[in-house]
Amino acid sequence: KLSVDTTRETTRWQIIAPMIALAGSVFGILGAFYNEIFHGSFLVAFVGTPIIEEALKPSGVYFLLAKRPELSVTIDAVFLASLGGITFAVVESIIYLNIYIAEPSPQLILWRYTVNIGIHAIGSFIFGLGINQKLLASIKGEIKLLSYGKRFYFTAIILHSLYNVTVVVLDGKLGI
Numbered sequence: 095k096l097s098v099d100t101t102r103e104t105t106r107w108q109i110i111a112p113m114i115a116l117a118g119s120v121f122g123i124l125g126a127f128y129n130e131i132f133h134g135s136f137l138v139a140f141v142g143t144p145i146i147e148e149a150l151k152p153s154g155v156y157f158l159l160a161k162r163p164e165l166s167v168t169i170d171a172v173f174l175a176s177l178g179g180i181t182f183a184v185v186e187s188i189i190y191l192n193i194y195i196a197e198p199s200p201q202l203i204l205w206r207y208t209v210n211i212g213i214h215a216i217g218s219f220i221f222g223l224g225i226n227q228k229l230l231a232s233i234k235g236e237i238k239l240l241s242y243g244k245r246f247y248f249t250a251i252i253l254h255s256l257y258n259v260t261v262v263v264l265d266g267k268l269g270i
Contacts, residue, residue, distance in 0.1 A: 111158055115174035118154020119181040125150040126186060139262070144254035148247065151178045151218050155225050163227060172222035179218025183211040213257045217250040 125146040129138055152175040159171070187206035191198045198206075224243025232239045240247065 107162055111162070111170070111174060112177055114158055115152070115154040115177045116181045118157060119151050119178040119185070121153035122147050122151035122178070122182040123185055126182075136262075139258050140255050143258065144251045147182070147214075148217055148221055148250045148254055151175070151182045151214070152221060152225060154178055155222065156229075159225060159227075159230050163230070171225040172219055175218040175222030175225060176215050179214040179216075180211060182218075183214035186214075187211065213253065217254050220253065221246050221250040 126143070129143045129146060152171075155171055155174045155178060158174065184207075187210055191203060191206055195202065221243075224246030226243070228237065228242035229240075231237045232241055232243075
């Protein structure tokens, strides 16, 4: 049996971990702001933005993995990374719809709060599959960098890039 102290500590981290994952998504937002400096470049929109955002959205999960290695069970990382992606997308949509775009159409508002949030959640979910002890070991130099999780990271990047291309195409056709 677990001791009462161990159970309390586990319960405490089960409450704190989602908050840290949510807070970690701030780094993804900061990365997106950095990309805005290069606004207008298709290379940045289709390559740079997906690389930076997908790497930074789960920042809270990286912190948790370093501090609480037992949270590395795939379901924890996937769930927490997805929370980071959803939080990032909600904040990004709020910024776009209230700062960047003067009068967003109802279609754009619907798109931003459904498809945009969904794609960020899915991308973070996929990348979350690769956030585990092997990622931590690669960061520490114990194994080759990204020798395990790169397929998850690159899949999330490709999905994000395809989404960005789709948005540009649909913007011209549907005005979203």
